[in-house]
Amino acid sequence: MDPKVENWLNSARYDLAAGRDLLAAGRFVYTVFFAHLAVEKALKAKVQEATGRTPPRIHDLIVLLKRARLDPPPELRDFLGKLAGSSTATRYPTHLEEAVRAYPLEVAAEYLRQAEEAVEWIARQLRP
Numbered sequence: 735m736d737p738k739v740e741n742w743l744n745s746a747r748y749d750l751a752a753g754r755d756l757l758a759a760g761r762f763v764y765t766v767f768f769a770h771l772a773v774e775k776a777l778k779a780k781v782q783e784a785t786g787r788t789p790p791r792i793h794d795l796i797v798l799l800k801r802a803r804l805d806p807p808p809e810l811r812d813f814l815g816k817l818a819g820s821s822t823a824t825r826y827p828t829h830l831e832e833a834v835r836a837y838p839l840e841v842a843a844e845y846l847r848q849a850e851e852a853v854e855w856i857a858r859q860l861r862p
């Protein structure tokens with residue numbers, strides 16, 4: 735595997751571990767933030783592989799999905815759309831209290847679980 739691609743993927747997995755730590759610490763807004771970050775980096779691994787170029791410095795999962803030239807199964811595509819919608823709320827919370835209410839333990843844990851599945855699906859799309 736290309737070292738740059740591998741670095742993106744390793745970074746995505748590292749961020750998933752941070753998400754698990756944040757979940758255990760009760761920092762659920764940031765659990766969702768790190769779930770998004772991990773999927774973003776996994777997609778950037780595929781963009782790097784598909785284009786041979788450094789991925790753009792963007793956070794839009796849908797744009798990255800298109801640039802990665804991936805066609806995920808419908809349930810994963812739906813999750814990526816939902817996760818993409820969480821980016822602004824967790825990255826730049828206008829009202830922290832609202833973000834905290836929007837992402838309680840159960841929601842954050844589910845986002846993280848699905849992000850783990852998404853990262854591994856993307857990883858399987860990479861060339862060895």
